[in-house]
Amino acid sequence: MLFIQSGWGILVVPIVVGTAIIVGALALLSLQALDTPNLPLLAFCLGLFAAALNWVTGRRLKNTPPHELIYPATNARVLLTRRHALI
Numbered sequence: 001m002l003f004i005q006s007g008w009g010i011l012v013v014p015i016v017v018g019t020a021i022i023v024g025a026l027a028l029l030s031l032q033a034l035d036t037p038n039l040p041l042l043a044f045c046l047g048l049f050a051a052a053l054n055w056v057t058g059r060r061l062k063n064t065p066p067h068e069l070i071y072p073a074t075n076a077r078v079l080l081t082r083r084h085a086l087i
Helices: 009-034 039-061
Strands: 067-071 076-080
Touching: 009 039
Parallel strands: none
Antiparallel strands: 067 076
């Protein structure tokens, strides 16, 4: 399997893994304290929280304005934007 990363897209891996570990440990401790282990709920919470954290991080990284260049021969305007992706 091949992964292609551009910009800050590599942050997806530590955010998802770190979130899964932290939220999983907190959820496990909470469920053990209640003496009702509910693993489907735990998996749902992990996925939802990791997705939300990834989305917020991605929105902040993509919030930078594009760079504007003007091609002198034709006076054409070109906008350069940074792309952050992990494909």
